[in-house]
Amino acid sequence: MVQLSERPSTRKITNLQEKFIYELGAIYDAEHRFLEAQQLVWQKSQHQQLKSLVETHIRETEAQIKNLEQVFSILGQQPYRVTSDAAAGLVSDGQKLALLAADNPQIVDLGAVGAQSKVEHLEIACYRGLIKAAEQQGQNDIVQLLQQNLQQEEQTAQKLEQLLPQLLQEMTSGEGRTKTGRSR
Numbered sequence: 307m308v309q310l311s312e313r314p315s316t317r318k319i320t321n322l323q324e325k326f327i328y329e330l331g332a333i334y335d336a337e338h339r340f341l342e343a344q345q346l347v348w349q350k351s352q353h354q355q356l357k358s359l360v361e362t363h364i365r366e367t368e369a370q371i372k373n374l375e376q377v378f379s380i381l382g383q384q385p386y387r388v389t390s391d392a393a394a395g396l397v398s399d400g401q402k403l404a405l406l407a408a409d410n411p412q413i414v415d416l417g418a419v420g421a422q423s424k425v426e427h428l429e430i431a432c433y434r435g436l437i438k439a440a441e442q443q444g445q446n447d448i449v450q451l452l453q454q455n456l457q458q459e460e461q462t463a464q465k466l467e468q469l470l471p472q473l474l475q476e477m478t479s480g481e482g483r484t485k486t487g488r489s490r
């Protein structure tokens with residue numbers, strides 16, 4: 307849910323460095339929101355492959371947040387969150403679908419895969435933009451940290467794309483229910 311009360315005071319952007327820090331703050335906020343959302347998916351899903359994918363990415367996301375904190379530190383800044391309305395919106399969309407489909411766990415799982423896939427693509431776009439900007443400034447240490455995050459997002463997006471047809475197949479054949487021990 308978007309909470310306007312947590313929106314920090316907006317700093318003016320007058321140069322590329324300030325724009326970079328603003329966007330860094332937005333992905334830093336997005337990663338925190340996505341971490342929480344993934345923890346909920348992990349708690350609620352009974353699908354072993356989805357759970358294990360999410361579990362791996364929860365650990366990666368925690369490391370990514372640390373990488374972002376290191377980038378702030380290289381820039382001589384305290385880490386700070388700039389409310390990402392895009393991230394809040396994606397989480398909210400995913401939660402709505404999960405609520406509407408609450409009676410059918412397989413649809414909830416499918417919705418979670420779709421929502422997470424949108425999340426990964428948002429993150430990929432953010433990291434690619436930040437990496438280009440850091441490359442242009444010759445900030446190789448920052449490029450390296452952001453590249454680690456980007457690679458994990460790209461790998462996760464790929465894994466989700468592979469999992470989607472499998473979940474659809476399981477749903478059509480009824481296989482997923484017996485495999486995961488669901489009785490609905």
Ligand SMILES: [Fe+2]
Pocket residue numbers: 340363367425426429458459462
């Ligand atoms: Fe991610």
